[in-house]
Amino acid sequence: MSTPSVNYDVNSEPSGFEFNEKYLSQIPALQQLINLGYQYLTPEQALAERGGRSANVILEGVLRQQLKKINRINYKGGEYLFSEENIQTAIQKLKNIKFDGLQKTNESIYDLITLGPAMEQTIEGDSKSFTLNYIDWRSLSPGAASNNSFHVVAEFSVERARSTDTVRPDIVLFVNGIPFSVIECKSPKVDVEQAVSQNIRNQGDDYIPRLFTYVQQVLAVNKNAAQYATAGTPKKFWGVWKEQEDKPADVDKGINTALDEDTKAQLFSGEFTAARPFFDALEAEGKRLVTEQDNAIHSLCRPERLLDLVYRFTLFDGGIKKVARYQQYFVIKATIARIKRLTNKGNGAKENRQGGVIWHTQGSGKSLTMVMLTRAMALEPQLINPRIILVTDRDDLDKQLGNTFAACSLSRERATSGRNLVKHLKNKLGLITTLIHKFDKGWVAEKFVDESHDIFILVDESHRTNFGSLAARMRQMLPNACFLGFTGTPLLKKEKNNFAKFGGLIEPHYTIKQAVADEAVLPLLYEGRHIEMEQNQSAIDLWFERHTADLSKEQKADLKKKYARAEMLNKADQVIYMRAFDISEHFRANWQGTGFKAQLVAPGKQAALKYQEFLQDIGIVTTEVVISGPDTREGHDEVDEGPTDVVGKFWDKMMKRFGSEEEYTKQIINQFKYGDDPEILIVVDKLLTGFDAPRNTVLYLCRTLREHTLLQAIARVNRLYEGKEFGYIIDYASVLGELDKALTMYEAFEGFDEDDLAGTITSINEEVFKLPQRYSDLWDLFKAVKNSKDEEAYEVLLADDELREEFYECLSAYSKSLAIALSSEQFIMSSDEKKLQTYKNDLKRFQNLKAAVKLRYAEAIDYRDYEPKIKKLLDTHIQANEVTQLNEPVNIFDEKMFTAVKEEQGVYQTKTTASKADTIAHATKRSISENMDEDPAFYEKFSKLIQAAIDDFKAKRISDLEYLNRVIDIRNKVATKQHDDMPDCIRENDEACAYFGLIKPQFQQVATLNELDDAQLDAIAAQTSLAIQKIIDAHWKVDFWDDTDVQKTAMNDIDDFLYDEVKEQYGVTLSLEQMDEIIEKTMQVAKHRRHS
Secondary structure: OOOOOOOOOOOOOOOOOOOOHHHHHHHHHHHHHHHOOOEEEOHHHHHHHOOOOOOOOOOHHHHHHHHHHHOOEEEOOEEEOOOHHHHHHHHHHHHOOOOOOHHHHHHHHHHHHHHOOEEEEEEOOEEEEEEOOOOOHHHHOOOOOOOOOEEEEEOOOEEOOOOOOEEOOOEEEEEOOEEEEEEEEOOOOOOHHHHHHHHHHHOOOOOOHHHHOOOOEEEEEEOOEEEEEOOOOOHHHOEOOOOOOOOHHHHHHHHHOOOOHHHHHHHOOHHHHHHHHHHHHHHHOOOOOOOHHHHHHHHHHOHHHHHHHHHHOEEEEOOEEEEOOHHHHHHHHHHHHHHOOOOEOOOOOEOOOOOEEEEEOOOOOHHHHHHHHHHHHHHOOOOOOOEEEEEEOOHHHHHHHHHHHHHOOOOOEEOOOHHHHHHHHHOOOOEEEEEOHHHHHHHHHOOOOOOOOOEEEEEOOOOOOOOOHHHHHHHHHOOOOEEEEEEOOOOHHHHHHHHHHHOOEOOOOEOHHHHHHOOOOOOEEEEEEEEEEEEOHHHHHHHHHHHOOOOOHHHHHHHHHHHHOHHHHHOOHHHHHHHHHHHHHHHHHHOOOOOOEEEEEOOOHHHHHHHHHHHHHHOOOOEEEEOOOOOOOOOOOOOOOOOOOHHHHHHHHHHHHHOOHHHHHHHHHHHHHHOOOOOEEEEOOOOOOOOOOOOEEEEEEOOOOOHHHHHHHHHHHOOOOOOOOOEEEEEOOOOHHHHHHHHHHHHHHHHOOHHHHHHHHHHHHHHHHHHHHHHHHHHHOOOOOOOOOOHHHHHHHOOOHHHHHHHHHHHHHHHHHHHHHHOOHHHHHHOOHHHHHHHHHHHHHHHHHHHHHHHHOOOOOOHHHHHHHHHHHHHHHEEEEEEEEOOOOEEOOOHHHHHHHHHHOOOOOOOOHHHHHHHHHHHHHHHHHHHHHHOHHHHHHHHHHHHHHHHHHHOOOOOHHHHHHHHHHHHHHHHOOOOOOOOHHHOOOHHHHHHHHHHHHHHHHHHOOOOOOHHHHHHHHHHHHHHHHHHHHHHOOOOHHHOHHHHHHHHHHHHHHHHHHHHHHHOOOOOHHHHHHHHHHHHHHHHHHOOO
């Protein structure tokens, strides 16, 4: 466990720095922990507290003393101590919990130390149960004194299970004698992952699991890195903590405050005795710099933060212990701080609490954030009996959230109907889950209003919820409730109004890029694949002539437009077959037998079944289809017969096999998640959101998705799983442009300024103001209709082409105004309910009228009549050829490479070859100018090349295609920093290449004088570049650019080298002006490349 110590001669002075874990990690951690409030016990003192038994992991003496100190019985106005017998029973309860595997036992102990056991005691003749606490959790309240005791022990020797051997964790932290945290320390030359592995190994059945049944936090540290987790956490879920609150001065104080002599004597005893001279010398020389280890220990182990993480931010999800990641911890703290403020207005009435939106990207544990927030609210002393309502807009999400809460042992009631919701509200239940439309149903059933300020409404996927009319119902029923929205995929334009309704964005937000950087989710690789299609145009034209002879010119155009859409071509049998074959081969070659799974997104239910049919015929991969039920009114031709269409027949078969839609979906999901088959799950809309299967690695996109749906779909494959390095998006439907747009909108949100809302709100008010007039304009068109109930009269009136066009325009304007008005809660709550209903009913009425007259007056046709025929036509006359790979898989978070792919595939709306080339040329020019100072010679060369290509094209010296190929070639060389013309010894060294570009022209000026050929010139310039880099390296320090003395010394050394070495060794004489120019320019480049 421990590294052999370095022995100093007692009388000798230590010199230089050390490189073993005791000196660089373990002892600095102990010094810091002592300064943070932990009392140091030597291993011998700790063993004495354990009754001399290394199998006992509790400091019993400390625990007994603390139980007496922190516990009092308050009864009938008197204060009493727990009996000695009860104190001993409490110790035995904690010590003697039966070992039932690490996680289960840890959960039992966690419940015991957070809830406390009930102890029966007789006071004044009355025998009653009273709760005894192992930890004084009240100390977490602001301003409360801490009665807890904190100890730290190094080299804590614990007897192994099934053996008399011992294992010694480097550092163990105790709260009231109970082991709470285990820290493994490593030297900076050893990867911190080794400390993670060691920590995990020690939790195994053959090592010291008994210690870890009590442990709440585990850390792996070296000087330069730190990872944390809780007991039982697999390696891939260990996280990095990024602090948002601590002040650097506090961390500095914790590591640079000298310990008193008695503490030093105690710390530097036993194994650490030999280290005393080194640490005395270190202290005498002044402050040491703060390291990553110091930051992590200060953030995670200081007493109040450790207790907070354990009490409020640790939970068991289906028996698996989880601790908050940093983004969850800080956003929950910010939310609690925001919602607990409730100020009184001057007239004595209370103000509402301010809500807001929490933006945490898909896959970063949003559901658990909701659970942790709910729990933090329940534990917050300033929130008296909070009542929490979890709202979703989809049944499967409602169930999923409910299951998460149940798995975390939080009991909740599900609202099964509007009336049932009202009943739960009347009964003042603490936790309710409901679908959003139940509020509307509940309001219609009963105009119930609850004016409590202690109701908190948590809305999941708030970007998607129809937060207009339905939310207004919530506000009517619960006028003083606090609204908190959760979103994983906000998109700029549509979100601003939504965010305002909730009360703004609650920081810190957590984006997909942050999650990828933290390794909380996996990076996504994008690969475009394309099927070349040929069509027999003459056969298709002939078919159209025959089958549409009775249609008007407009109807024929309408039909042709619909048939030509990509969605229709995506459904052609030949296209589906070629894609299915390619998917089959792709999955077999890359994923089959690895345990990883894939999802295929089809363009429709019928197409989904066709994909399954073809994949089954090919016979390489196993599949299942999950779709929602068909419209029961469709697909029937004869009375008393079942459905004739394939979707209806498939659905009947599934219902016979599984009994219900819920069971069908549940069983197939479970097979996909946990079984070997199916390898590929085929879906249309279902399971694109709110569905987590970490083994799901590949998303085959065979239909176009947009915005939220696209971002949520790709998040299906970015979850962490053992052995999984990336999620893969294989795109057959050309969604690259949509992906670019969605990611751009997503990132634009990071610059979201709440002042931007002013314009949005104004435009809504304007539309609301226009609504009554637009409603009147629409009805005024039908003044001539005598009987307002006679629908035929309306249709006859609209036989006039001009009037019909005017009707369409008025209807469109009215529809737009009403939609915007209905997104405003203010409008809904201030409008008469009957008037609202009339607005909605009349919109529906006029939309139906529009559809009827379009058919009647031959402007459009009922497309459904032609769809089966057109599908057959396409199946017959569309030839699908080989699948081609449009690009190698590229990480969508690698800006340079992903941009290159987007440019090549014409995402930026480039209509022609020339405009495509222009886009690439100007993007490359911009990139060159942004990076010019880092390597002037390199970028200057390519700047000239790109300008020459632009000029040649403008002068018509090269064709469009030559222009495109030239700029792509230049762009690739710039993006990959290709140094083709550099000497071999520096070609892979970017910094030396940058210096070479500046030095060579100076040498060229004296080459003739010194009789140098090109090869000699290159060799001398390359060696000079490396020498300058070496000189800067030798003087480099953290604040190099702030220290003019160090810079001058480096410049003098470069001067000496140019004057002595270059002249003496290479025989090249440079003028003083040339030397000065080389020094000045290389230092400028170094400044742009190196940041201290």
